[in-house]
Amino acid sequence: MKTINIKGGLLDLSTPLVMGILNVTPDSFFEGSRKETEQQIIDRVSEIINQGGTIIDIGAQSTRPTSTLLPSKEEIKRLKFALTVINREFPEAILSVDTFYSDVARFSVEEHGVAIINDISGGEIDKEMFKMAAKLNVPYVLMHMRGTPQTMGTFTDYDNLIQDIFYYFSKKIAELHFLGVNDIIIDPGFGFSKTLDQNYELMASLNGFSIFEKPLLVGVSRKRMISGLLETTPAESLNGTTVLNTFALHNGADILRVHDVKEAVEAVKITEKILSFCQ
Known part of the structure; x- marks a missing residue:
């Protein structure tokens, strides 16, 4: 049974969980995810929880290719x-911080x-991140990306x-284990340092990640x-997101990172029902 350690307790992943996205930025790629005022933040967290989301992933820095890299202080x-x-209004909420800075992780x-x-850079942007993850003793989401959000397209x-990505994870997991980080969640990094065709090749090879025996997080939301394949926009990409x-x-x-929690929770429920007859 797959589990992760959350504040001294075990979070069961035998049924896949949904991680709802909360962006406290003015420039995230999907306009509907941007929440900056106190009431917007409260409403979004309440929505994630009420729709069945288990984890709230909060990010304060856009990772779209045209974004500007913010300093950690900002x-x-x-x-x-x-x-x-969030802590005042939802003290029991399970929070994840979407950051590649070790001092932001420590603060959070x-x-x-x-x-x-939740580090999209796999410890590459801030070389102290792996040591900080070990010090903080919390689960670490290890994502595959090359370069930075601004340069990843090159x-x-x-x-x-697939072999290159598997080698990347083998190397990074070994580094984290050496430092004492054992609660590692793998994120293949859809949309990061990959062409449209490469993203679909990666999706077709997803079940191969079971060799790592780590929880698998998938983030393809919108x-x-x-939108590139369907010639549409992020705002019109909910159906495609649910298909993927x-x-x-x-x-x-094991974890779906999404903007649209209700639809993802329904996908989990229906898929689990089907799979229950495939045992």
Whole structure:
């Protein structure tokens, strides 16, 4: 049975969980996810919880290719406001912080009780992140990306896409284990350092990630791999998101990171019902 340690207790992943996205930024790629005022933050967290989301992933920095890299101090400033509101209104909520800065991770965990670090850079942007994850002793989401959000589009050449990504995870997991980090969640990094076709090749190979024996997080919500293929927009990409989430669930996803919690929870419920007859 897959579990992760959340504040001294075990969070069961035998049934896939939904992680709802909360962006406290003015420039995230999906306009509907941007929440900056106190009431917007309260409403969004309430929505995630009421619709069946288990984890709230809060990010204060946009990772779209045209974004500007914020310094950690500005990220902390945005997070401090949001986390103060959330902890006051929803003290039992399980929070994840979407950051690649070790000092932001420390601030979020030590001062505001955040339970998970979600690092899109795999410890590459801030070389102290792995050591900080070990010190904080919380689950760490290890994502595959090359370069930075601003340069990742130039790093899409692979000798063998799947083999290269598997090697990346093997190396990074070994580094984390050496430092004492054992609660590792793998994120293949859909949309990061991958072309449209590479994203779908990766999705087709998703069940291969079971070799790592780690929880698998899939985040495809309203991404360009959907709107680019369907020639639509992020706002019109909910149906495509649900299709990919359902495929991911059939192929080993343990956590779905999404903007649309209700639809993802329904996908989990239906998929689990089908799979119960495939035992």
